[in-house]
Amino acid sequence: MTVNAKDNIVAFAKQVGADYKELRELLQRLGSLPTDVVTSSQLQTQLTQFENKLKGGELAENLDTLFEIAQKINSIVSDNEVARSLTETLNSIKERLTALENTATLDLLTVYNNAKNGVAQ
Secondary structure: OOOOHHHHHHHHHHHHHHHHHHHHHHHHHHHOOOOOOOOHHHHHHHHHHHHHHHHOOOOOHHHOOHHHHHHHHHHHHOOHHHHHHHHHHHHHHHHHHHHHHHHHOOOHHHHHHHHHOOOOO
16 A cells, blocks of 8 residues: 555644644643642742751751761760660661561562452461
8 A cells, every 4th residue: 555645744634633632622721720829939938847847947057967967976976875775776777677678578469369359368
């Protein structure tokens, strides 16, 4: 089957028409979007407030980066009791992460299908 120039032009025109229709529908949907959008400065203000809340409030200038916080922690860790407590906490976190990793390898699809079909585990 040979395709001539006329068929190519017709196919092109149909595609342009379909794309034009899709764009018109998109513009109509965009026109019906709510106008109460958030400005960049409002978003930045909210992010800053959220960041401060995560940090526990405004931090002093000498503790506003992770490096400075790490330095402060290092100065505190020189106390052996603090170091021991931190080590125990980190080991506990490691054990919990290991348990989570083991749970993550659980075959959820099989569990779901068994539950759906009434198969006891």
